[in-house]
Amino acid sequence: MDKVVIVGSGIAGLSCAIRCAGAGMHVVLVSPFPSERSQSVMAAGGINAVTSDHESGDSVSSHIEDTLKGGCYLAGRMAVSGLCSHAEDIIRYLEGIGTVFSVDEKGRPMRRAFGGQSFKRTYYCGSGTGKIIVSALVMEARRLEAAGLITRMLWQHFHSALIHEGVCRGVLLFDDRTGNLHPIYADAVVMATGGQNALFGKTTGSTQCDGYAAGMLFMQGAQLKNLEFIQYHPTTIETPQKRMLISEAVRGEGGRLFYQEDGKRVYFMEDKYGEKGNLMTRDVISREMESTGRDIFLDVSFLDKATIDNRLGEVRDLCMKYAHLDICRDPIPVAPSVHFFMGGLAVHLNHETNLRNLFAVGECASMYHGANRLGGNSLLAAIYSGNVAADEISGRASDENTHDFTLEIEKKKEALARMFDSQSRFPSLYIRNMLSDTMRKNLGIVREESSLRHGIEELEYYISIADQIRYDSSVNPYDNYSLTGILALARATLECALERKESRGSHYRSDYPETDSTQSFASLVSYDGGKYTVCPDKECFYES
Ligand SMILES: Cc1cc2nc3c(=O)[nH]c(=O)nc-3n(C[C@H](O)[C@H](O)[C@H](O)COP(=O)(O)OP(=O)(O)OC[C@H]3O[C@@H](n4cnc5c(N)ncnc54)[C@H](O)[C@@H]3O)c2cc1C
Structure with a gap:
């Protein structure tokens, strides 16, 4: 393939961009804010890897087993094996581009233990691991930008994907400076938009991570997976x-x-x-x-x-x-x-979604963490998934792209203009606040059927009034139009939590307090004209 557009420039988006550009592709890397303001810079604790100078007794297979066990056996062994066995290469790569990990007085790497780890295998950079990794990756991206291989576009919010007959051909972006929608066509699109923190209001994460992109893609036909698992x-x-x-x-x-x-x-x-x-x-x-x-x-x-x-x-x-x-x-x-989302866009091992040429990497994709993520595994997964997607894309021939999206784009522009003029009853901020109350109340650490059903009823109401949003000029236009996708994602999350009638990892049901070995499968949710269908991921019935 020749051209890829990557949406989101945290650690996952940057890693994918650098690898694609390194393979000679032209990369367009878009985000509303610079990488230095992505949630990735908040990561303080570290990144997991078993390296050749490992702590006595540790091994890659122990890292694999800890990750599978920590995730309550809902992550596939093949995916987790790939992740853990590439961790040393990733540490060496990061060192090679200028990441300075903490060392002791003899210059030996320092590692700490995070929860659920059998050995100390978390590399760290003082207390600023995320910041230091991001700045090393940004330097690499700038080098490739100077070589003309990466085009960086800031102040761009995702609006929707350009999809025809199940194949993704590009994205429609909202330019925060001009207020206009504009398309970027590409051979492949990689989503790297992070988690879904904003569904819950105040969390440990960034409000940039609002889940809109996953919600909108869901409404456009992408499947979501394991949404009930919220750390x-x-x-x-x-x-x-x-x-x-x-x-x-x-x-x-x-x-x-x-x-x-x-x-x-x-x-x-x-x-x-x-x-x-x-x-x-x-x-x-x-x-x-x-x-x-x-x-x-x-x-x-x-x-x-x-x-x-x-x-x-x-x-x-x-x-x-x-x-x-x-x-x-x-x-x-x-x-x-609320801190981290194990669920997200459902992807195959190569990080492609169920829509051809649409990929997802980093926290917005669901793959390695099963029902609960181990600390230090997320930075690793963000880089590894970016690499896996890049290798797949750069090794693939481009599909012929003949479809004309002009009419569809014009209709979306008109709908957006109508929304900006809207004087309807409900300010979007009001619905957003009600939404986060609903999510916090009904999707807490402990859930049960009645509260989940109550949450779904509230969501049905918010969705029913979402087309009567009053444009709220006190917030960014994006915060107005993004509401529909966010509500769809929230509703899908509640549906998944209702459907999983057992307790496993971060999903604890007081009405089903035991783990049920017959439910050792991931859940997939799809959307069809307002209908939400949750079903077991038949391809993935995991060991327990
Ligand atoms: C406080 C904190 C500490 C953490 N500490 C650790 C740790 O020590 N170790 C560890 O392994 N993990 C840690 N994590 C988790 C880890 O930081 C994240 O999972 C990881 O950084 C996610 O990277 P990412 O690239 O997928 O997403 P992000 O870094 O969140 O980047 C998402 C990108 O997408 C962009 N974006 C979002 N929505 C849109 C949109 N609609 N349109 C366009 N662009 C969009 C954003 O602007 C951003 O550029 C921590 C998380 C938090 C919150």
């Missing part, structure tokens, strides 16, 4: 703008969770799960925290100051800034919050 990160703190993440690195360095009872500390995770209690997987810890019904604290005050300064400096600064706490002395009050 609540156990340790976050409330701030006026968002839930601030207290990285798992804190527990990786020895941090202990406790609550107070009769003037004494109860280390509830250690009491129940022993020595590794504070490093159980995120789904387990979040559920245990919620079930105590108490205020939970995280303590690192017993660590020496040098460890806190060198390895947890960013956490120390953010606790001081937002909670006025000195973590060298005070325990941190923490609570679970």
